[in-house]
Amino acid sequence: MAKGDTAGKARGKRATPRSGKPAGKTPNTGDLVQLLTPDGDRIDKVTWIDGTEYRVDFTDEEYRGLYRDLVLVRRLDAEATALQRQGELGIWASLLGQEAAQVGSGRALRPQDMAFPTYREHGVLYCRGIDPIMPFGLFRGVDLGGWDPNEFKFNMYTIVIGAQTLHATGYAMGVAMDGRTGGDDGEAVIAYFGDGASAQGDVNEAFIWSAVFNAPIVFFCQNNQYAISEPLERQTRIPLYQRAAGFGFPGVRVDGNDVLATYAVTRAALDNARHGQGPTLVEAFTYRMGAHTTTDDPTRYRIASEVEAWQAKDPIARVKAFLTKQRIADDAFFAEVDEQAKQEALRLRERVLEMPDPKPLSLFDHVYPHGSPEIDAQRDFMARYLDSFEGSVH
Numbered sequence: 001m002a003k004g005d006t007a008g009k010a011r012g013k014r015a016t017p018r019s020g021k022p023a024g025k026t027p028n029t030g031d032l033v034q035l036l037t038p039d040g041d042r043i044d045k046v047t048w049i050d051g052t053e054y055r056v057d058f059t060d061e062e063y064r065g066l067y068r069d070l071v072l073v074r075r076l077d078a079e080a081t082a083l084q085r086q087g088e089l090g091i092w093a094s095l096l097g098q099e100a101a102q103v104g105s106g107r108a109l110r111p112q113d114m115a116f117p118t119y120r121e122h123g124v125l126y127c128r129g130i131d132p133i134m135p136f137g138l139f140r141g142v143d144l145g146g147w148d149p150n151e152f153k154f155n156m157y158t159i160v161i162g163a164q165t166l167h168a169t170g171y172a173m174g175v176a177m178d179g180r181t182g183g184d185d186g187e188a189v190i191a192y193f194g195d196g197a198s199a200q201g202d203v204n205e206a207f208i209w210s211a212v213f214n215a216p217i218v219f220f221c222q223n224n225q226y227a228i229s230e231p232l233e234r235q236t237r238i239p240l241y242q243r244a245a246g247f248g249f250p251g252v253r254v255d256g257n258d259v260l261a262t263y264a265v266t267r268a269a270l271d272n273a274r275h276g277q278g279p280t281l282v283e284a285f286t287y288r289m290g291a292h293t294t295t296d297d298p299t300r301y302r303i304a305s306e307v308e309a310w311q312a313k314d315p316i317a318r319v320k321a322f323l324t325k326q327r328i329a330d331d332a333f334f335a336e337v338d339e340q341a342k343q344e345a346l347r348l349r350e351r352v353l354e355m356p357d358p359k360p361l362s363l364f365d366h367v368y369p370h371g372s373p374e375i376d377a378q379r380d381f382m383a384r385y386l387d388s389f390e391g392s393v394h
């Protein structure tokens with residue numbers, strides 16, 4: 001869908017050069033790229049502190065498409081949380097509040113680009129055209145993840161914090177070595193991770209390798225302010241995007257609750273990468289409105305007024321306000337999107353409930369490509385154990 005134009009190609013104008021020399025002006029922590037205010041007012045263009053100019057130029061149809069994406073991914077996510085509460089999923093990691101960061105970056109990807117997600121990127125998965133049912137096998141505990149990363153250019157979910165940034169770096173180095181960068185049809189890579197992950201060794205190693213090999217990668221950090229119960233101030237003493245300068249590549253902070261700005265910044269960073277200009281760190285400044293996962297109770301470590309303050313910056317409300325003010329959409333459109341979201345959520349629920357339980361012994365399949373005596377022995381042991389139950393069929 002959205003092919004909105006982005007400016008941001010002015011890499012030559014960057015004040016934080018590839019040498020890692022600090023920018024002349026030190027930004028304060030309030031600096032971020034924003035193109036749509038929480039009240040739904042458009043900002044035509046924004047110049048980041050390094051001189052890069054960001055703007056978008058979407059058609060009305062494309063604006064409505066972004067709104068539809070945001071509403072759909074929120075509704076499917078809410079259904080997933082309800083399914084977990086009803087005992088139908090083992091766990092769920094909600095994206096509530098992070099819809100704009102995910103839809104904006106997900107739609108900024110070109111078809112040839114490769115994404116490496118964490119466990120929370122259901123909105124990016126949706127934008128990649130993957131059937132939303134796919135991650136549910138994982139969270140219901142009935143399969144090991146269902147999609148082919150190469151078919152959709154979207155890798156498997158990664159639970160090990162930060163590990164996917166190294167996988168993405170290796171993949172991006174391979175892209176460059178294969179000569180698949182350098183033009184508009186070049187391939188770029190995006191690695192998603194969180195504010196907590198930014199403190200992991202893996203992530204810092206990924207930054208170094210990407211920098212020195214000039215890998216075509218965008219590090220997309222969704223700073224949702226928490227790593228489970230640990231707040232941001234336990235991860236860093238400086239804004240996360242500023243870390244990039246120490247590694248020798250540009251960093252930019254974007255309003256992660258603004259789908260337009262997130263799109264513009266990510267698209268520009270990806271295009272720089274595909275043209276051979278190396279990595280960028282994008283810090284999407286956002287907020288995890290829900291629990292870390294359904295196993296977590298955030299009321300134990302954060303106060304209601306903080307959540308309320310972020311509610312006023314809701315990523316969907318501001319797009320709705322903009323569409324209404326600009327008469328790009330009317331009540332009939334909003335009602336139609338709500339109805340579609342409801343129907344898709346119902347369909348998702350039905351399909352989750354129909355997911356068959358796996359055969360217990362399938363646990364031992366696909367551990368090694370050619371089997372192993374150890375695994376065979378474990379399978380035999382398990383089979384005997386299951387046989388010990390009266391009427392057991394497996």
Ligand SMILES: Cc1ncc(C[n+]2csc(CCOP(=O)(O)OP(=O)(O)O)c2C)c(N)n1
Nearest residue numbers: 120159160161194195196197224226227228
């Ligand atoms: C290597 C590793 N250490 C610890 C954990 C446990 N763990 C799961 S999620 C999480 C916090 C991650 O926070 P952040 O990177 O901010 O991502 P978010 O969940 O907020 O999206 C931790 C510590 C893990 N999965 N992997």
Ligand SMILES: [Mg+2]
Nearest residue numbers: 194195226227
């Ligand atoms: Mg976090």
